[in-house]
Amino acid sequence: MHLARLKLRDFRNIRRLDVEFEPGFHVLLGRNAQGKTNLLEAVYLLATLRSFRGVGNAQIIRHERKAFFAGGLAIGQAKNDIRYYWSAVQRKLTVNEKPIRRVADYLGALRTVVFCAEDALLVNGPAKSRRRFLDLLLTQTRPGYLDLLHRYTEALRSRNALLKRDSPDNVLLDSFTRELVGNGEKLIVARREVVKKLSPLIRLGYRKIAAKPEDARIDYAPSVREDFAVDLAKSRIREQRYRSTLVGPHRDELKLSLDGQAAAQYASEGQKRTFAIALKMAQADYLAGIHGSPPILLIDDVMGELDAGRRAGLVPLISRVGQALGQVFMTCTEENWPGELSDNLHRWQVDEGTVSREG
Ligand SMILES: Nc1ncnc2c1ncn2[C@@H]1O[C@H](COP(=O)(O)OP(=O)(O)O)[C@@H](O)[C@H]1O
Numbered sequence: 001m002h003l004a005r006l007k008l009r010d011f012r013n014i015r016r017l018d019v020e021f022e023p024g025f026h027v028l029l030g031r032n033a034q035g036k037t038n039l040l041e042a043v044y045l046l047a048t049l050r051s052f053r054g055v056g057n058a059q060i061i062r063h064e065r066k067a068f069f070a071g072g073l074a075i076g077q078a079k080n081d082i083r084y085y086w087s088a089v090q091r092k093l094t095v096n097e098k099p100i101r102r103v104a105d106y107l108g109a110l111r112t113v114v115f116c117a118e119d120a121l122l123v124n125g126p127a128k129s130r131r132r133f134l135d136l137l138l139t140q141t142r143p144g145y146l147d148l149l150h151r152y153t154e155a156l157r158s159r160n161a162l163l164k165r166d167s168p169d170n171v172l173l174d175s176f177t178r179e180l181v182g183n184g185e186k187l188i189v190a191r192r193e194v195v196k197k198l199s200p201l202i203r204l205g206y207r208k209i210a211a212k213p214e215d216a217r218i219d220y221a222p223s224v225r226e227d228f229a230v231d232l233a234k235s236r237i238r239e240q241r242y243r244s245t246l247v248g249p250h251r252d253e254l255k256l257s258l259d260g261q262a263a264a265q266y267a268s269e270g271q272k273r274t275f276a277i278a279l280k281m282a283q284a285d286y287l288a289g290i291h292g293s294p295p296i297l298l299i300d301d302v303m304g305e306l307d308a309g310r311r312a313g314l315v316p317l318i319s320r321v322g323q324a325l326g327q328v329f330m331t332c333t334e335e336n337w338p339g340e341l342s343d344n345l346h347r348w349q350v351d352e353g354t355v356s357r358e359g
């Protein structure tokens with residue numbers, strides 16, 4: 001899959017951009033604060049309708065303006081002409097000129113995997129960051145998963161609101177509980193399956209980057225131990241005290257370990273970064289396996305964070321995606337990696353929100 005065209009209007013510091021991209025490896029070079037990350041953010045936004053920086057769309061609108069536009073032509077098995085207009089009062093999303101009303105109907109027109117500074121949270125951050133990683137991957141691969149997640153979250157919200165009351169209505173509580181359990185059980189099954197498939201990919205990816213026999217493992221640790229309904233019933237007394245739902249997929253953990261030790265506590269900074277990259281590489285490999293072609297890789301300043309040995313380990317993994325009809329976008333301030341990235345390399349200079357071809 002590749003993005004053949006990108007069009008931006010008033011997107012952060014990018015006033016106006018119309019550019020065509022071939023398949024292959026694209027390096028975006030430029031000094032700090034020129035708009036390199038903004039460009040990757042735009043591609044990611046077209047794929048997911050949200051920013052990887054964890055901010056709302058309002059912040060993306062160029063200062064002093066009222067709306068942004070992002071459009072792209074994604075070419076995979078199908079051609080998708082995506083157009084997304086966003087202002088505080090109006091949002092319009094079309095694919096091949098057909099309006100899309102539900103986000104769940106949209107995802108899949110463009111697939112990306114992003115590597116960025118925020119990935120550190122996958123190892124160091126709260127369990128929520130890791131749940132989000134699994135959920136995004138499942139959303140990208142399983143029709144219906146996003147709807148399932150929404151229904152679960154909605155049931156959880158209603159149930160928690162009820163538990164906050166002084167004397168919750170038991171009939172209502174039972175009905176929210178049933179909704180919670182029904183959807184929650186499906187979430188658990190899906191997460192367990194995807195972790196099982198990711199696990200060997202992560203192990204392998206980590207070894208390739210680190211070039212050391214360290215054993216990177218992920219283990220799914222569901223909040224539900226045996227049976228969701230039974231566990232919930234057992235937590236009733238504690239629930240009354242805390243006035244909220246204490247077991248369920250919203251409390252799941254994905255445990256990361258290196259040679260049997262919890263990565264967040266024991267791994268060095270370099271090992272943690274490697275782990276985060278291995279998680280993202282595994283996501284990309286998994287998506288490629290399911291959809292028959294690799295997702296677009298968006299790599300933001302990652303090279304600068306790795307030592308020379310690890311850079312040398314990562315280069316062949318990402319170059320592979322830049323071969324054939326795959327596509328990689330990688331930002332950097334200088335070219336600091338060993339050897340050629342790809343025989344299909346394109347260089348772009350990013351300067352104050354404009355992009356021009358180099359060489
Ligand atoms: N909504 C916005 N409107 C205008 N400029 C913005 C907006 N958001 C961020 N910027 C500007 O974009 C620049 C940072 O771009 P970024 O892509 O993060 O830089 P880098 O090239 O270092 O990756 C900064 O100068 C910042 O002020």
Ligand SMILES: [Mg+2]
Pocket residue numbers: 033036037038300301331
């Ligand atoms: Mg940047």
